[in-house]
Amino acid sequence: MAVKIRLRRMGTRNAAFYRVIIQDSRFAPTGRFIETIGWYDPKQEGNNFSLNLDRADYWLSTGAQPSDTVKSIIKKARALPVEKAVSGEVTAEEVPAAAVEAEEAAEESAEKEA
Numbered sequence: 001m002a003v004k005i006r007l008r009r010m011g012t013r014n015a016a017f018y019r020v021i022i023q024d025s026r027f028a029p030t031g032r033f034i035e036t037i038g039w040y041d042p043k044q045e046g047n048n049f050s051l052n053l054d055r056a057d058y059w060l061s062t063g064a065q066p067s068d069t070v071k072s073i074i075k076k077a078r079a080l081p082v083e084k085a086v087s088g089e090v091t092a093e094e095v096p097a098a099a100v101e102a103e104e105a106a107e108e109s110a111e112k113e114a
Contacts (some may be wrong), residue, residue: 002026005059005066007040008033017041020051020070022059026082040073049079 002025009029020038023029028034037059054103057072060066066074 003034003059003062003064005056005064005070006036007067007069015043017043020049020056020073022055022064025065038073042068049073049076053077 004023005026006021006023006029008021008023009016009018011017019036019100021033022035022037023031023033027033035055037055038049039051042048049075053074056077058108060074
């Protein structure tokens, strides 16, 4: 199985962003994929990507071939200083408010049932 690390286009027209995915090269970029390891937003200023370098290193060690753009993103992620290094963790700014509210509501309902 030939594995690729490539970008998958998401978002709406004129507001595109991309997910960095691991995918079998026989599938279309919009098709089935193995794992999502990050995102890239070309319209965002400053640090416009997030990447789980541990997973990227794992897949590269197993022979996955990155696309040119993903190779550039990995290179930029490795060049960041240690205090700004990109990790697999999701920051508080990346979590949508609706998801936080839904999690809190689920915790409250679980406490009421107990």
